[in-house]
Structure formats: structure tokens, C-alpha cells
Amino acid sequence: xxxxxxxxxxxxxxxxxxxxxxxxxxxxxxxxxxxxxxxxxxxxxxxxxxxxxxxxxxxxxxxxxxxxxxxxxxxxxxxxxxxxxxxxxxxxxxxxxxxxxxxxxxxxxxxxxxxxxxxxxxxxxxxxxxxxxxxxxxxxxxxxxxxxxxxxxxxxxxxxxxxxxxxxxxxxxxxxxxxxxxxxxxxxxxxxxxxxxxxxxxxxxxxxxxxxxxxxxxxxxxxxxxxxxxxxxxxxxxxxxxxxxxxxxxxxxxxxxxxxxxxxxxxxxxxxxxxxxxxxxxxxxxxxxxxxxxxxxxxxxxxxxxxxxxxxxxxxxxxxxxxxxxxxxxxxxxxxxxxxxxxxxxxxxxxxxxxxxxxxxxxxxxxxxxxxxxxxxxxxxxxxxxxxxxxxxxxxxx
Amino acid sequence: xxxxxxxxxxxxxxxxxxxxxxxxxxxxxxxxxxxxxxxxxxxxxxxxxxxxxxxxxxxxxxxxxxxxxxxxxxxxxxxxxxxxxxxxxxxxxxxxxxxxxxxxxxxxxxxxxxxxxxxxxxxxxxxxxxxxxxxxxxxxxxxxxxxxxxxxxxxxxxxxxxxxxxxxxxxxxxxxxxxxxxxxxxxxxxxxxxxxxxxxxxxxxxxxxxxxxxxxxxxxxxxxxxxxxxxxxxxxxxxxxxxxxxxxxxxxxxxxxxxxxxxxxxxxxxxxxxxxxxxxxxxxxxxxxxxxxxxxxxxxxxxxxxxxxxxxxxxxxxxxxxxxxxxxxxxxxxxxxxxxxxxxxxxxxxxxxxxxxxxxxxxxxxxxxxxxxxxxxxxxx
Numbered sequence: 001x002x003x004x005x006x007x008x009x010x011x012x013x014x015x016x017x018x019x020x021x022x023x024x025x026x027x028x029x030x031x032x033x034x035x036x037x038x039x040x041x042x043x044x045x046x047x048x049x050x051x052x053x054x055x056x057x058x059x060x061x062x063x064x065x066x067x068x069x070x071x072x073x074x075x076x077x078x079x080x081x082x083x084x085x086x087x088x089x090x091x092x093x094x095x096x097x098x099x100x101x102x103x104x105x106x107x108x109x110x111x112x113x114x115x116x117x118x119x120x121x122x123x124x125x126x127x128x129x130x131x132x133x134x135x136x137x138x139x140x141x142x143x144x145x146x147x148x149x150x151x152x153x154x155x156x157x158x159x160x161x162x163x164x165x166x167x168x169x170x171x172x173x174x175x176x177x178x179x180x181x182x183x184x185x186x187x188x189x190x191x192x193x194x195x196x197x198x199x200x201x202x203x204x205x206x207x208x209x210x211x212x213x214x215x216x217x218x219x220x221x222x223x224x225x226x227x228x229x230x231x232x233x234x235x236x237x238x239x240x241x242x243x244x245x246x247x248x249x250x251x252x253x254x255x256x257x258x259x260x261x262x263x264x265x266x267x268x269x270x271x272x273x274x275x276x277x278x279x280x281x282x283x284x285x286x287x288x289x290x291x292x293x294x295x296x297x298x299x300x301x302x303x304x305x306x307x308x309x310x311x312x313x314x315x316x317x318x319x320x321x322x323x324x325x326x327x328x329x330x331x332x333x334x335x336x337x338x339x340x341x342x343x344x345x346x347x348x349x350x351x352x353x354x355x356x357x358x359x360x361x362x363x364x365x366x367x368x369x370x371x372x373x374x375x376x377x378x379x380x381x382x383x384x385x386x387x388x389x390x391x392x393x394x395x396x397x398x
Numbered sequence: 399x400x401x402x403x404x405x406x407x408x409x410x411x412x413x414x415x416x417x418x419x420x421x422x423x424x425x426x427x428x429x430x431x432x433x434x435x436x437x438x439x440x441x442x443x444x445x446x447x448x449x450x451x452x453x454x455x456x457x458x459x460x461x462x463x464x465x466x467x468x469x470x471x472x473x474x475x476x477x478x479x480x481x482x483x484x485x486x487x488x489x490x491x492x493x494x495x496x497x498x499x500x501x502x503x504x505x506x507x508x509x510x511x512x513x514x515x516x517x518x519x520x521x522x523x524x525x526x527x528x529x530x531x532x533x534x535x536x537x538x539x540x541x542x543x544x545x546x547x548x549x550x551x552x553x554x555x556x557x558x559x560x561x562x563x564x565x566x567x568x569x570x571x572x573x574x575x576x577x578x579x580x581x582x583x584x585x586x587x588x589x590x591x592x593x594x595x596x597x598x599x600x601x602x603x604x605x606x607x608x609x610x611x612x613x614x615x616x617x618x619x620x621x622x623x624x625x626x627x628x629x630x631x632x633x634x635x636x637x638x639x640x641x642x643x644x645x646x647x648x649x650x651x652x653x654x655x656x657x658x659x660x661x662x663x664x665x666x667x668x669x670x671x672x673x674x675x676x677x678x679x680x681x682x683x684x685x686x687x688x689x690x691x692x693x694x695x696x697x698x699x700x701x702x703x704x705x706x707x708x709x710x711x712x713x714x715x716x717x718x719x720x721x722x723x724x725x726x727x728x729x730x731x732x733x734x735x736x737x738x739x740x741x742x743x744x745x746x747x748x749x750x751x752x753x754x755x756x757x758x759x760x761x762x763x764x765x766x767x768x769x770x771x772x773x774x775x776x777x778x779x
Contacts (some may be wrong), residue, residue, distance in 0.1 A: 001404075001696060001700055003403070003701075004699050005399055006399070009399075176699065276776045277776070279769070283768050284777060286768050287723075290694075290719055291720070293697070294690035294693050294716075295690065298693040300399060301693055303400045305400055305401075316688050318685070318686050334457075343567040385679070388678065388679045388682040388683075391685060391686075392679075392681070395685060396658060396681055396682065396685065398662065398671075398673070
């Protein structure tokens, strides 16, 4: 047994660091540190920097621009990006729809969509969830009916992240109502400018708008925008959700959170001492750091077990459950450490073009919004309860 | 990065597994506890034959030059099979202290006998009233010519009931709670002035309170540098705690296996109780805790040999805290999901639960290690 990375992996880490130092826009990093919200342009500029480096879609096959990184290297890359405060790379193009097009799309689709996914010229969003189809995704009702050379789509998608920025949406639509619910779903690519699509933003409890409702009313979609075969969309969706799992633990994010938390706890005071020296607070901080260490090691063990190839099995559910809980706990501890100044609701201070002056310490304004935002982590990507069902079936075989 | 057993470790683990499953049935184990001597002399000899007792010692002393990871591989099996022999006190603790601080004469005299299975030892580092603080030592060692005269009490010494020799800490100078001024002494269990009160711990293993009344120690039985024992004590306690956690992990694996099996065979309301989602999710939680505990056990074993006391201490305390808390709640869930059968002494679950309870408290409980982790992590800067 050995905890150390190989010499190649250490060299790779240095290469990533040097790239981040030279190519990650400094102004975005500074805004991230201050807790200011990322906008479309921030995501785009980061995407562009990655693309210029050839690192925008590392997990794609090399003939489409992939890097052939090992799972360990991908993990190192994620860790370093979080430590540098980069925006999350929006997953919808490169991580989610890209691989589906590569594996199941035809040549014309690959030619049409992959270049602009790589370049970031076209933003994507994901049309899966519906008001009546959340954890039970296969019960989705949005209908697509073939009329001549066009699919006519009617229905509603919801919780659609960054739909307000998106040029395209990939949708699961019902194309057959006479079969078992999983067997009547197709995978459709829809231009967001098509008449009949309207987007209504959803304000969430953190005070931000990242998710939307997307209404589809007699939306006419060219026949050739269907990926793979009719009624096989559920298979593609499962493939896509499997890809969503890698890096799901969010270890790098939590490590970054831990550093922020310690900074706050070394700045706040209690009973004439630093908060970090308070036994009650320190005990909770210690528990969170210990849990994070355990998660990091469990993640590394999984990377070791899957080797250079392959994808993680149901053990990824263990990482998702614990990782999402920890992301919540670190946000919660940061808010609590901030004390009373976590209470003023200062939404303006989180906007990039704000000219006002926030009350309290510089870190205060973003703490409670972050706490409320993170409540989503145990809900999206398969809720904690759904993950436990997966563990039950796949590992425990109950 | 490597989280797998080496070829040698696989072999060692397999042959130990075979030895223990062949010789440690529930009935055999319970008879040893009920009728004495609380462990099996035959199995101790078998350990010696397979080289288990030689594991951590240097090759030039007849040892196998093993690391704390090798010790972990052994301890996981000892825990899985609830082995009763004083392996941790003799080999890990006393062996570790001798390796780190022993004179050439002490090493050649004692290590050879440990390896052959002819010497059992224990290490007493805590006292009544000191709780888990090893620096709070009231036992005094007064110089008398070249000799020392020891008086004091050592509490709940693991393996102290059957040890031939006991290494104890005593204060040769300094204030009661100072890390300076502590010295280790090798005491014959049958020396004049030594009385021990042996007992079984709740998991059936032996322990003892050792009372020292004007026990004369010659210079040859002073272990290491006078007044400088603290670093040795800390390292020995960390290695012991790491091994104890590995044992606890082995027991944890069995707790989960027994519970999962029970969920599949026990039927109520016309179906196996494992079909009920509320129980499925409890079981999933136990699996999550086990996986994370395993990660920390691996890590603390990989770090237990480090000279960097802060890094080592943080790693070991992390594991003690995590296994202490999460193992504890998992055991409670296991009993709960078993229902009435989990309450019976006849069923084996309780034996594993109790083994984990000893590991939770011995060498420092959750609060102790939580405070230690916090001090090492956040108080230095």
C-alpha cells in the first residue's frame, strides 16, 4: 500500500497548476473568492481557455479531442481546478450530451454538434425532469409525434439549469404510449430558438436564478435531430447518467470549502479567543475534516480499483451520498462560523457589477446564500434516497 | 498510489484466516473465556510457527521486518475471528517499544523470546484518574543508587493478566502532567511488590490493574533514555491504536455480514425483512460507514510508522474518532435490525459488537481523539 502519487501523476499535477496560473482568467478567480456569482461570460471564458489547451473534453475519445487521462489524472485535474477557484465547467455539453452523440449519434450529428460543444460557441441544457417526473424520471409525459419530416413536441420540462443561457436543449420525450414507460422514450436535440419554446426562470431559496421551467408548445423539430433509434432514449439516458457519476464526490470543492472555513474561524472571535480555538466549534470542524479525509481516501480507493479503464459501479453512490452531505455541511459550518453577519440578506453584493458596500466581513454576504444553494446537492443527480436504493439493489442485493 | 495487499500480505492473510477459522469456533472461544485462561496457548504457538510474532522485528533479530500495514493485515483477521491472544500488547506495543528504545542487550534478550512464543508482554501507560492522558503520570520512580524504586498503579492494561513482563511509564522528574520527565521500565510480573488484578474485558480479552509498591528496578530494565519516554509512548500508543482500529474493522465487516444475511432470511409480513425500504437504507448507511472506516484504517496504518508525530497523530486520531462514532451507531443499527435475536447472548452478533466497543475506548475514546485531532490541526499556527 502506498498513499503517494506516481512521478508521472505528480508531473501532471504541476502541468495543471502551471496551466491554471497562466491561463485561468485572474478576475474570475478573484470574483470566485469573494463569493460573487458566475455569469454566462465567466463560464464561456473558462471553457475557451480549456479548449485552447485541448483539455475541454478530456473524457472523450481521442479522435474527438479527448486527452486519454487516467481516472487518477482526471481527479488531479478536478482537484487543482477547485483549489484555483475556477467555475464549474458546465457539464451539459462536454460531459453529458457530447458522449451520447459520440456513442449513439450518426456522422452528420457528430459533425454538426461536436465542434461547437468543444468551442463553447453553443451552450446546452438538459431537458429531463418534469413537474411529474423527478426521481421517477421514466414517467415523463412530454410528447413527440412525428408529422412528416418533423417531430411535434408538446410538454414541460423543469429544474432546467442554465436554460436562460442555452442555445440547445437535449430532451427526453415520449414517443410511444403503448409500451412499458421506459420503452417509449426518445432522445431529441432541440434548438432553443424554435418557435413554441418559452423559458420561465425559477428563483431559488438562495436568491439566485440558475434553474428554469421550459415550456414546449407545438415545437417543430427536424426528424434528423433524434439521436440513435426511436424509443431507445432510456438506454442513452442511463449511459449519460453513468457518466455524470465520475468526480461526483466533490472532494476538491470540499477541500476548498475547508480552507475557507478555517479562514473564517481564524477571523471570528468567541469568548476573547479565535473561534477556531473554541472547543465546541473545533469539535464540529474536526468531525467535518475527518469525514472529508475519509471521503477523499474512499474516492482514491475507487480510482485505484477501476484502474485506467472502466467506470465506477454502485460504489459511486457511496461517494455521491457522502460527498453531497459534506458539501452541505461545509456550507453550513461557514454560515454558522460567520455568526450574526450571516443574517443580512445582501443579494446585491453577489452581483459582479455592484457598487455598494456590504455590511460585515468580506466573506459574510455569500455565506447564507451558499448554505441554501447547497441544499440541492442531496437532491440532484439522483437524490440520497435514490442512491441508497441503488446501493440496496446493486451492492446489498436485497 | 496503491490500496491493494501485496502478494505476501495476501498469503499471510489467507493462512491466518485458515488457522483462525479452523481453530476458533464460537464454542471454543467462549469456553476459553469462561474457563480460562482467556486465550489459547496452542494458537499462540501456531502464531509463532507462522511467523506472526516475528512480524515487526528487524531481520537480523529473526524478524520479518514488517510495517504497520502488515500489522493491519494481521489485525483485521484477528478482529474478524475475535481472536483472544495478547497479540497487540506483546508484539505491537511491547515489541514496538523495544524496537524503538531498547538497548542491544534488551533486544537480544526479549525479542527472541517474543518471536519464539515464550514471552508475553504488556504495556501500561494509563492510570486510574488520568483517563486517557498518558502524560498524567503519578507513578513515581525514585532513584536509589543505580536502581529505581517504583510505586503507583497502572489501569486496564491490555494483556496485563497474562504478561510475563510489563513495560510501565513512571515519573522520574517533572510535574504530574508534564510530558518531560517520563521513563519506561520493564517490570517482571512476579517481582516483589507487583500485584495484579486480572479480569476479562467485555469482549472476553484479558486486562489487569497493576499495582507497584516499592518495586526495585535495576538499570538493565530501564527502557530508553531516562526522562525522555514521551515520544516513544506516543508512537507506541499510535501504533497500538492503529492496530486496534484494524481489528475493529475486521469485526465491523462481520457485523455487516451478519446483519445483511439476517435481512435476507428473516421473514415477517410474508416477506424477507430486507424488502422493507427503511431497513434497506439503514443497511446502506452501514455499508457507507464501513467503506469510509476502511479508508481511514488503511491510511492510519500507512502513517503509523512515521516519525512525524503530528501527521501520524492526526491520522490515527481521525480513525479512532470515525470508527468510534460510526462503528458505534452501526452496531446499534445491527442490533436493532436483528430484533430480539440481536439481544441474545447465544447469537454471535453481540461478540463482534463488544469487540468494537473495546476498540472504541481503549487508548483513548472519541472525545479524547477529537480534542487531540483539533489540537494538532488548528492550534499550532
